[in-house]
Amino acid sequence: MVETITQSIQDYLKHIYELNENGGTASTNDIAARLNIAPASVTGMLQKLASSNPPLVVYKKHQGVTLTKSGEKAALEVIRHHRLLETFLVNTLGYSWDEVHREADRLEHVISEDFEARMAEALGHPTRDPHGELIPTADLVMPTDESCPLASLRTDETATVKRVSDDDPALLRHLREIGVIPEVKLTVKNYSEFDGNLTIKVSGQKSNVVLGRTITNQIFVEK
Amino acid sequence: MVETITQSIQDYLKHIYELNENGGTASTNDIAARLNIAPASVTGMLQKLASSNPPLVVYKKHQGVTLTKSGEKAALEVIRHHRLLETFLVNTLGYSWDEVHREADRLEHVISEDFEARMAEALGHPTRDPHGELIPTADLVMPTDESCPLASLRTDETATVKRVSDDDPALLRHLREIGVIPEVKLTVKNYSEFDGNLTIKVSGQKSNVVLGRTITNQIFVEK
DNA sequence: CTTGTAATTTAGTCTAACCTAAATATATTT
DNA sequence: AAATATATTTAGGTTAGACTAAATTACAAG
Numbered sequence: 001m002v003e004t005i006t007q008s009i010q011d012y013l014k015h016i017y018e019l020n021e022n023g024g025t026a027s028t029n030d031i032a033a034r035l036n037i038a039p040a041s042v043t044g045m046l047q048k049l050a051s052s053n054p055p056l057v058v059y060k061k062h063q064g065v066t067l068t069k070s071g072e073k074a075a076l077e078v079i080r081h082h083r084l085l086e087t088f089l090v091n092t093l094g095y096s097w098d099e100v101h102r103e104a105d106r107l108e109h110v111i112s113e114d115f116e117a118r119m120a121e122a123l124g125h126p127t128r129d130p131h132g133e134l135i136p137t138a139d140l141v142m143p144t145d146e147s148c149p150l151a152s153l154r155t156d157e158t159a160t161v162k163r164v165s166d167d168d169p170a171l172l173r174h175l176r177e178i179g180v181i182p183e184v185k186l187t188v189k190n191y192s193e194f195d196g197n198l199t200i201k202v203s204g205q206k207s208n209v210v211l212g213r214t215i216t217n218q219i220f221v222e223k
Numbered sequence: 224m225v226e227t228i229t230q231s232i233q234d235y236l237k238h239i240y241e242l243n244e245n246g247g248t249a250s251t252n253d254i255a256a257r258l259n260i261a262p263a264s265v266t267g268m269l270q271k272l273a274s275s276n277p278p279l280v281v282y283k284k285h286q287g288v289t290l291t292k293s294g295e296k297a298a299l300e301v302i303r304h305h306r307l308l309e310t311f312l313v314n315t316l317g318y319s320w321d322e323v324h325r326e327a328d329r330l331e332h333v334i335s336e337d338f339e340a341r342m343a344e345a346l347g348h349p350t351r352d353p354h355g356e357l358i359p360t361a362d363l364v365m366p367t368d369e370s371c372p373l374a375s376l377r378t379d380e381t382a383t384v385k386r387v388s389d390d391d392p393a394l395l396r397h398l399r400e401i402g403v404i405p406e407v408k409l410t411v412k413n414y415s416e417f418d419g420n421l422t423i424k425v426s427g428q429k430s431n432v433v434l435g436r437t438i439t440n441q442i443f444v445e446k
Numbered sequence: 447c448t449t450g451t452a453a454t455t456t457a458g459t460c461t462a463a464c465c466t467a468a469a470t471a472t473a474t475t476t
Numbered sequence: 477a478a479a480t481a482t483a484t485t486t487a488g489g490t491t492a493g494a495c496t497a498a499a500t501t502a503c504a505a506g
Contacts, residue, residue, distance in 0.1 A: 039483075092345070106335075107334070229493090264494055
């Protein structure tokens with residue numbers, strides 16, 4: 001049998017992977033929200049993905065889905081494409097941090113394995129994309145992420161920024177302005193018990209910045 | 224109204240443009256052959272393209288189609304994407320002459336205008352792609368081509384290669400081997416009345432080569 | 447000017463992926 | 477434990493773009 005993995009199936013798998021990373025199982029509604037389609041349409045597709053050969057998801061009515069091994073491989077393939085593309089667009093065409101996402105979302109489905117390999121080669125086989133997200137390896141293994149939210153640090157702790165959540169372009173632009181980008185070092189000058197704000201000294205920047213919980217939960221660091 | 228120009232419509236328009244360049248009107252069968260689909264499917268699409276708003280083709284039953292101004296603009300947009308992409312892939316990812324075509328065929332439909340502009344900029348606004356095909360300008364005008372088939376030259380004439388037909392990868396590899404690539408100078412050493420063969424001295428190559436009609440009709444030069 | 451062939455069109459189907467509305471299952475609150 | 481709210485599924489429908497088979501039109505050759 002071996003049914004074809006269409007572009008929309010790739011999109012489903014990618015988002016299910018990301019939902020699985022956080023929650024566990026991915027719910028019909030969450031998937032629908034991410035794909036901007038009606039929940040009813042998602043149900044139909046999940047049934048199809050579960051009964052394809054080989055099955056790409058494990059699906060129990062009313063209980064969401066998880067990826068099978070095959071589903072995960074297919075998802076990682078797309079994610080590798082996406083993250084390599086983001087890196088490539090920033091490095092070779094001067095795209096900025098916040099502009100690459102939409103472009104990569106369209107390109108990820110159409111590039112060949114050859115294109116993927118040539119990009120990886122040209123970029124020196126990077127392990128993270130411009131936002132610091134880990135890039136699955138060529139044999140489709142997702143490296144483990146050792147980083148923790150900046151929000152979990154306390155006064156006098158020092159760490160290196162590893163990753164920044166990429167789903168809000170405005171936040172990305174802001175972080176770029178205050179110098180919070182991957183591989184930059186920072187130190188917590190103060191932690192406020194009251195509201196969870198952190199006062200941060202960013203290496204290379206003159207003045208300290210105060211960041212709220214909402215932001216510090218989207219920045220990931222290694223001590 | 225302004226209906227959306229889907230990927231397959233883009234493909235139809237691109238091939239109709241190319242058929243119009245040679246023949247005049249594009250026939251149902253020719254289009255079907257190029258797109259690898261059944262002629263009956265083409266008829267349906269042509270009717271749709273002719274009655275869309277604005278109309279993209281002029282269609283008279285049993286007499287093939289030509290592009291309208293709107294159809295031509297849409298076609299040139301795709302062709303510009305394609306040719307810039309080929310140039311980009313060769314220049315920045317080390318693709319060879321004969322490998323770029325398939326990749327560009329998929330990418331041409333999904334890149335943004337921004338991507339197009341960045342490529343053009345990075346490449347220094349090239350006027351020809353790696354095979355020497357003219358690239359439509361940013362405002363979608365196809366430059367006029369002054370070149371003529373190598374087959375039309377006679378003994379002792381000298382010319383510069385401008386373009387090579389790109390639809391046969393094997394031919395492309397052969398031409399690369401004997402040094403026949405755009406901007407290379409060559410001289411006709413002999414013309415054979417009998418079979419139309421040309422004996423050619425290619426600048427930078429030690430030994431002369433003899434090329435038959437089939438090949439010399441696919442190489443375009445300027446004297 | 448008729449007849450055979452090739453090109454084209456019509457008519458009717460199919461599939462993928464979406465939709466809406468209604469039905470049902472699950473979860474939450476009182 | 478019932479009542480309500482929320483999440484999910486079912487049922488039925490739409491659209492784009494392909495298909496095959498049959499009908500028609502155009503064209504070329506005797």
